[in-house]
Amino acid sequence: MADTFTLHLKVWRQAGPDQDGKLVDYTVDNVNEHMSFLEMLDVLNEQIVAEGREEPIEFDYDCREGICGSCDLVINGRAHGPKAMTCTCQLHMRNYSDGDTIVIEPFRAKGFPVIKDLVVDRSAFDRIIEAGGYVSVRTGAAPDANSIPIEKSVADTAFDYATCIGCGACVAACPNSSASLFTGAKLAHLNRLPQGEPERKRRTVAMVEQMEKEGFGDCSNYAECEAVCPKGISISAIAEMRRNYMKAAFAGEEL
Amino acid sequence: MNLDSKVPSGPLEDKWSKHLKDIKLVAPNNKRKHDVIVVGTGLAGGSAAASLAELGYNVKSFCIQDSARRAHSIAAQGGINAAKNYPNDGDTIWRLFYDTIKGGDYRSRESNTYRLAQISNEIIDQAVAQGVPFAREYGGLLANRSFGGAQVSRTFYARGQTGQQLLLGAYQAMMRQVHDGKIEMYTRHEMLDLVMVGGKARGIVTRDLVSGEIQRWMADAVVLATGGYGNVFYLSTNAKNSNVTAAWRCHKRGAGFANPCYVQIHPTCIPVSGDYQSKLTLMSESLRNDGRVWVPKKKGDDRPPNDIPEEERYYYLEEKYPAFGNLVPRDVASRNAKIVCDKGMGVGPTGRAVYLDFRDAIKRDGRKTISEKYGNLFEMYENITGDNPYEVPMRIFPAVHYTMGGLWVDYNLMSNVPGLFVAGEANFSDHGANRLGASALMQGLSDGYFIIPYTVGNYLADAELDEIDTTHQAFDEAAANAQQHIDKLLGVQGDKSVIDFHRELGQIMWDKVGISRNEEGLKQAISEIQELREEFWQNVRVPGEAANYNKYLEFAGRVADFLELGELMARDALHRDESAGCHLREEHQSEEGEAIRNDEEYSYVAAWEFQGVNGQLQEELHKENLEFEFVELKQRSYK
Ligand SMILES: Cc1cc2nc3c(=O)[nH]c(=O)nc-3n(C[C@H](O)[C@H](O)[C@H](O)COP(=O)(O)OP(=O)(O)OC[C@H]3O[C@@H](n4cnc5c(N)ncnc54)[C@H](O)[C@@H]3O)c2cc1C
Ligand code: SF4
Numbered sequence: 001m002a003d004t005f006t007l008h009l010k011v012w013r014q015a016g017p018d019q020d021g022k023l024v025d026y027t028v029d030n031v032n033e034h035m036s037f038l039e040m041l042d043v044l045n046e047q048i049v050a051e052g053r054e055e056p057i058e059f060d061y062d063c064r065e066g067i068c069g070s071c072d073l074v075i076n077g078r079a080h081g082p083k084a085m086t087c088t089c090q091l092h093m094r095n096y097s098d099g100d101t102i103v104i105e106p107f108r109a110k111g112f113p114v115i116k117d118l119v120v121d122r123s124a125f126d127r128i129i130e131a132g133g134y135v136s137v138r139t140g141a142a143p144d145a146n147s148i149p150i151e152k153s154v155a156d157t158a159f160d161y162a163t164c165i166g167c168g169a170c171v172a173a174c175p176n177s178s179a180s181l182f183t184g185a186k187l188a189h190l191n192r193l194p195q196g197e198p199e200r201k202r203r204t205v206a207m208v209e210q211m212e213k214e215g216f217g218d219c220s221n222y223a224e225c226e227a228v229c230p231k232g233i234s235i236s237a238i239a240e241m242r243r244n245y246m247k248a249a250f251a252g253e254e255l
Numbered sequence: 256m257n258l259d260s261k262v263p264s265g266p267l268e269d270k271w272s273k274h275l276k277d278i279k280l281v282a283p284n285n286k287r288k289h290d291v292i293v294v295g296t297g298l299a300g301g302s303a304a305a306s307l308a309e310l311g312y313n314v315k316s317f318c319i320q321d322s323a324r325r326a327h328s329i330a331a332q333g334g335i336n337a338a339k340n341y342p343n344d345g346d347t348i349w350r351l352f353y354d355t356i357k358g359g360d361y362r363s364r365e366s367n368t369y370r371l372a373q374i375s376n377e378i379i380d381q382a383v384a385q386g387v388p389f390a391r392e393y394g395g396l397l398a399n400r401s402f403g404g405a406q407v408s409r410t411f412y413a414r415g416q417t418g419q420q421l422l423l424g425a426y427q428a429m430m431r432q433v434h435d436g437k438i439e440m441y442t443r444h445e446m447l448d449l450v451m452v453g454g455k456a457r458g459i460v461t462r463d464l465v466s467g468e469i470q471r472w473m474a475d476a477v478v479l480a481t482g483g484y485g486n487v488f489y490l491s492t493n494a495k496n497s498n499v500t501a502a503w504r505c506h507k508r509g510a511g512f513a514n515p516c517y518v519q520i521h522p523t524c525i526p527v528s529g530d531y532q533s534k535l536t537l538m539s540e541s542l543r544n545d546g547r548v549w550v551p552k553k554k555g556d557d558r559p560p561n562d563i564p565e566e567e568r569y570y571y572l573e574e575k576y577p578a579f580g581n582l583v584p585r586d587v588a589s590r591n592a593k594i595v596c597d598k599g600m601g602v603g604p605t606g607r608a609v610y611l612d613f614r615d616a617i618k619r620d621g622r623k624t625i626s627e628k629y630g631n632l633f634e635m636y637e638n639i640t641g642d643n644p645y646e647v648p649m650r651i652f653p654a655v656h657y658t659m660g661g662l663w664v665d666y667n668l669m670s671n672v673p674g675l676f677v678a679g680e681a682n683f684s685d686h687g688a689n690r691l692g693a694s695a696l697m698q699g700l701s702d703g704y705f706i707i708p709y710t711v712g713n714y715l716a717d718a719e720l721d722e723i724d725t726t727h728q729a730f731d732e733a734a735a736n737a738q739q740h741i742d743k744l745l746g747v748q749g750d751k752s753v754i755d756f757h758r759e760l761g762q763i764m765w766d767k768v769g770i771s772r773n774e775e776g777l778k779q780a781i782s783e784i785q786e787l788r789e790e791f792w793q794n795v796r797v798p799g800e801a802a803n804y805n806k807y808l809e810f811a812g813r814v815a816d817f818l819e820l821g822e823l824m825a826r827d828a829l830h831r832d833e834s835a836g837c838h839l840r841e842e843h844q845s846e847e848g849e850a851i852r853n854d855e856e857y858s859y860v861a862a863w864e865f866q867g868v869n870g871q872l873q874e875e876l877h878k879e880n881l882e883f884e885f886v887e888l889k890q891r892s893y894k
């Protein structure tokens with residue numbers, strides 16, 4: 001069986017949206033290298049519940065396999081922790097050693113208010129999609145799927161952008177708390193496909209404006225978002241979004 | 256309990272079109288007057304909510320996650336079937352239907368399964384029109400691949416993220432309707448009860464998972480699309496929030512629960528590594544196209560796998576099933592892994608694993624080719640286990656994956672409770688005793704985009720609904736019921752954790768209601784679950800408060816329901832004294848361990864009616880006979 005070791009944690013505890021929060025120290029023994037990061041937090045929570053002195057730590061998760069985008073921790077100052085292209089739930093404890101200290105905080109941004117402890121409200125992302133992140137096609141109105149051939153390279157690039165899991169790490173990592181990578185990824189997915197073409201301008205303007213309304217900052221090309229994105233979304237999406245936005249917003253057309 | 260399946264008469268291929276012709280319509284200006292609740296935003300719920308809203312109904316949509324886009328469907332990897340026959344390899348609607356009904360070991364309704372195959376093609380059209388980026392050929396047309404249990408290439412896919420892409424398509428369609436004011440979206444809301452007025456489903460009670468508030472919602476019809484109950488086993492490939500609560504509480508209000516014992520166990524998952532384990536990760540079934548499954552011939556052989564010479568390896572699937580080899584259906588592969596491990600030939604620290612070895616494929620095709628096909632999966636495996644599958648064989652073991660059972664529904668996908676519709680994995684409808692790969696996505700979207708929107712209208716067109724509001728006593732009663740349940744959970748103040756109870760229940764289920772079952776084990780399971788449930792209500796410790804974000808409290812409510820469902824699953828498995836698909840009763844197997852059905856006595860859907868729970872669960876069995884007019888029942892063989 002694998003060796004076990006001990007970790008020191010500093011975890012952000014905040015009772016509610018309007019309360020002050022602070023880092024609280026915990027020690028977890030019996031950490032096993034095969035555990036995932038979230039399983040390590042489960043072990044800590046079981047310890048907290050058994051002791052009964054305080055409430056367990058709240059954090060978000062669902063699939064625990066890197067696809068739903070629920071998990072969202074800042075680990076030692078980095079959104080989703082030290083491993084590139086890896087979300088919090090896929091991080092394993094073999095990346096740490098005995099005696100390490102780990103600071104765990106929520107994704108922080110004006111657009112992501114804290115709900116409790118490490119849980120934040122990311123509903124702003126839904127509202128950005130709501131503003132135009134779709135193709136307006138009614139159920140049943142679709143032509144045969146093969147009636148519009150799409151060049152493989154175009155389809156593959158659209159797919160690369162479509163793999164965004166909506167986790168929000170890009171926002172958490174950005175010094176301006178910009179949501180440009182998330183918004184740009186959806187636009188880059190839909191705007192380059194023939195299905196998305198008719199609404200390209202309207203979609204771009206609506207989503208960009210919604211992003212601003214939600215209190216996310218501007219993009220100043222720090223590229224921190226790309227570095228933490230667990231799906232490797234390229235910042236080319238942002239340049240493309242800008243180009244499309246300029247063209248659409250200043251063309252003076254009825255949108 | 257009325258189990259009238261309402262299957263239209265006539266030839267199989269005309270039933271659905273005839274039904275659509277006969278279906279009653281609601282005039283556009285009247286649709287606006289109807290509220291419909293859709294619980295769940297997975298493929299089934301998301302597509303149903305979007306399509307109902309497009310038609311003009313006022314939809315209220317609910318989910319547990321913080322966004323509709325995060326429903327469990329997002330995790331589906333492999334693909335979605337359709338009978339498009341784009342590869343021109345002779346696929347037809349009939350063949351897709353036939354493979355599905357045979358794969359399900361002849362325990363599903365012919366008419367529903369046929370309709371699923373018919374609708375499959377429209378789903379692909381719809382998804383492509385939404386911008387779902389399916390894999391394409393160089394010529395720009397859609398690509399297909401093959402999947403277990405079929406001899407044609409009919410699976411559409413988007414790399415290993417087909418569920419994600421399809422769900423985002425449905426989610427975006429939903430968000431368009433949110434934008435147009437036709438859907439009101441309530442995330443982080445958990446349904447805790449169904450409200451019945453005048454014998455009809457008229458609303459739900461939810462808990463706001465942020466504030467803890469208990470809320471009431473009224474509607475003219477309720478669509479439940481809350482997914483499967485695989486998490487009754489604690490460890491499964493399902494997302495952590497997947498649960499049975501919504502379906503179970505409807506069951507307690509009178510909805511029949513059909514075939515609860517039919518559970519699919521997927522053969523290729525990463526084995527359990529320790530008791531802190533919180534979920535199991537699926538490794539795509541496609542790996543079996545090139546990986547060879549084996550165990551050492553010698554029991555307890557602990558040499559590193561690469562030191563074990565060829566003649567001392569037991570390639571048990573290839574030896575037992577020369578025709579299908581490593582590509583036998585899921586149930587057969589899972590069962591055989593258990594058999595060799597039970598014999599002491601299992602590998603790894605726990606002895607509960609077998610090898611999936613790519614050595615020969617790498618030798619044959621080169622590392623580059625293998626990496627192009629499976630690179631992502633190999634990385635994922637290495638990330639989780641720390642082992643490199645290019646160098647050493649993967650270790651895999653079966654894990655609970657999908658539940659074919661669910662709430663009973665008729666041809667309209669309405670339960671026996673008028674006004675309560677059930678879609679997706681939450682219903683029992685199309686897969687019989689075993690589901691073929693790539694057909695759950697097809698079913699969820701078929702139900703949601705193309706069936707529910709019409710059949711709900713058919714119901715509303717002449718449903719006589721009382722004029723009520725949420726102060727009606729049925730709402731008072733349901734809300735009080737939900738609140739009492741929460742207070743009771745918090746009031747126990749025992750000293751054993753919710754997770755410990757769940758883990759223990761999972762162990763009982765896995766050992767005795769899992770890959771194979773027998774009379775003695777099932778009887779033991781029933782009494783052990785009863786004792787565990789008793790202990791739960793005496794000794795569970797639920798921390799925190801009701802009026803706050805409280806994940807432990809959410810889980811406690813779900814575990815309480817699993818503790819009842821588990822008993823029903825064992826009882827259903829005990830009563831079904833035959834083997835069928837995934838349900839293997841050890842008393843009924845061939846010498847090679849194949850399932851032997853008993854069509855004379857068990858060719859029916861078992862629908863259970865809740866009567867009460869008092870020490871033991873009281874349930875009454877009702878039967879819907881399965882009639883096969885169009886296919887001939889055969890013993891499955893993959894030899
Ligand atoms: C790892 C994995 C891979 C898979 N791969 C494939 C594949 O390749 N092909 C295939 O065909 N199938 C696959 N499946 C199966 C398939 O993904 C599921 O069967 C299907 O997605 C279920 O969809 P659904 O809409 O019925 O439910 P789900 O997607 O489970 O959605 C359930 C919804 O209900 C909500 N909900 C649940 N309870 C409540 C409640 N009490 N109150 C409010 N909301 C509630 C949830 O929040 C969620 O929104 C896979 C499954 C897994 C686990
Ligand atoms: S762009 Fe990357 S970091 Fe941002 S939400 Fe999408 S997946 Fe997460």
Ligand code: FES
Pocket residue numbers: 060061062063064065066067068069070071087088089090
């Ligand atoms: S929990 Fe789903 S991505 Fe991490």
